[in-house]
Amino acid sequence: MKQALPIISIVPDKRRTKDNNLYPLKLRITYKGERKYYSTGYETSLEDWKAMQERQVRGKLKSLLNSTNDVKIRAQHCCDTLSFFSYHAFEAAFFPKSVPTTSVLGAFEEYVDRLKKNGQVGTASSYQCACVSLHKFKPNLKFRHITVEFLKSYEQWFLSQGNSITTVSIYVRALRALVRIAIEDGIMDNLDYPFGKRKYVVPIGRNIKKALTVEEIGLIYNYEAEAGSMDEMSRDYWIFIYLCNGLNMKDLCLLKYKDIQGDFIAFQRAKTIVSRRSNSEPIRMAIKEDVKNTIEKWGQKPIHPDSYIFPWIKSEMSLEAQRLKIQLVVHLVNEHMKKIAKELGIDKPVTTYCARHSFATVLKNSGVSTEFISEALGHSSLKTTKNYLAGFENEAIHKNTDLLLQFKK
Template sequence: MIGVTTAIIQDRRIKRKDGTYSIKLRVTFNREQKYYPLNISLTPEDWEKTNIQKPRNEAKERRIYFNKIEQRAIEIIKELHPFSFQSFEKKFNQKTDRSKDVLSYMESYIKQLSKDGRSGTADSYKCASNSFSKFIKTRNRKKLQFADITPDWLKDYEKWMVDTGKSLTSTGIYLRSLRTIMNIGIEEGIISQEFYPFGKRKYQIPAGRNIKKALTLADIKKIVTYEPTTEPEQRARDLWIFSYLCNGANIKDIARLQYKNIDSKKITFVRAKTERTTKQDLKPIMVVLLPEIHAIIDRWGAKPALPETYVFELLKKTDTPDQILAKVRQATKTINKYMKRIANHLELDINLTTYTARHSFATVLKRSGAPTEFISESLGHKDLRTTENYLDSFEDNVKESFQKQLLNFE
């Protein structure tokens, strides 16, 4: 509209404690000026970098963002006949706000995870949030706004993590948590897709380079035939073998296993990891009840074998999510402690853990000629969806023939 002008300015009237000044949208009409804070503050040097002819890196990102804000204001003004500050403010403030605090959103998400019983995931997000808080403190900032999360900011965070001795694996885990919060921000209208900083030609989350080792059948035979020296060592070894034979089931899934999940021929369960994250088409894991599995249940299973009883009594029905998390972690720690001793005794050149059982399950079957699709289904992965839909599911006798390869030492 003629007579209305806009500009993005740095308000130098009030200096913040960190040496920055607020960035605002200025609207002028009939010689009256009004200022609308963008909840972004910059030092005079950063503001100058933003306004040079060819800004670079974060300055360029800021320039693009400010231009979009001003363009949106201009489009609103064009729609108003007649123009008034009141009508402009109503429309302008309806728009989404990238200045909202990311860490506050993370805190809300963490509370929801805890409420849903996903204590382990909640802990992971807490670690990520703490890491981001430490990083922004190095920049003399107290809040992390959605507007701050640019490809350059993410690169700087990755560099800071590496420089402070953190692994790329941890960096990737934390940034995937941040990506989830950004996706929530898009769904709730906090930011638009055009400001999304992840993806090709933007920022790609680093993948950890941990070398994953699997055991050979010869190594597994040594573990199976090993004579434990104590009852706790035998129980740990047997639970490790149970995991290996049961599709590499993790300890939480083994702890949650109840007798109602077992019939005369198979064990059927839903992975805890996917139970709450998969909204539909929840596909249970099916394990053929091999004699060796049955023997472990007979040796260590709770008596009497009532349908609602936890098979290995690692948990109680009254346990809270936090107690379940603590007990699963302790059980994993105990198994890993004894398996490390067994590995040393057998002179196995590998860090023998519960995860090794899962990785070895998949690798041994692959080496035995099992299709990747079968292994993917057995592990409970959602990969190879097209192939899985085409094949539907493997017949029980096919599953049994492949699983028998797990102890084929010949």
């Protein structure tokens, strides 16, 4: 018979094995047959956890046991004060005062769980990687440790491990987002905010965007591949992306037959569905003859409107399974495009993302307005598009300034 009162306990989360063989200690609440887990910000090995349960312990283990028991006692008290228990009521009453908010590890785990619930599994993975990296640099990191000096030391350490400036930028921006939340929740004082001018400035990754010239794109378009081969499929997908507003591979895999509306494909970017719900305007892509041919050649039969056009995603797949499948497709196409580029003598990284870059720069260099390109790419602002195009324009600058000396011809 299901119990009427919540049962509260502290348990190691064995679902999350870490590189250091430590397991997060979670607050587990069981109510009417349902269980929910909450981060405490603490972790330990299974051996130490067993020792803590079976015998008297001293030193660090005793301190850890006392801390986790304190979380359990406060959670029990919180439940006792509720006139009617529900997980929502418990979370609202307990977490403004809970231990995880002072722990960066706990804050990361809570935020990652939230991202996963929102379907943002890619972003969740990025935040999880940032959490692991920061924890390696400083175990048991607290928000009070995050200072300008800490951030500079972390950056130097991270780069000394052979990592890129782009990656440290991604990780530090994730940390910055959690610091802002901590300030909003009253965990940190705004005066202690370590980011910004004359403090710690998040580095900008040196990601040089390389687009292909129209002539190079023509070589790929006319590349003769064996019928039905992976080379042919990869070439066709690359041209499809180039012609369809430079959509990314995730959006390509998620296209459905109901998105085809006459001579256009209309869809919303998976990346912005969660973050921009108020802006429901879809991206519209013209169905050129080559786009139509790719759908007919590589697409599935349109059994019903909700059928995916391309055969990579299944309706029963979890979001994590979708992410892994899409990563596999990206890797597959990029490997074959690398081979094709080498055969054609194109000394550039011809990836699926390069197709997006090429779409934008060809239109820009042809005189198309930045406003049109921004809308076609699905950017949230013109500033984003201008930053995006900035890396493409060196060649155009040289070409256009050559006109200044045309009298020498």
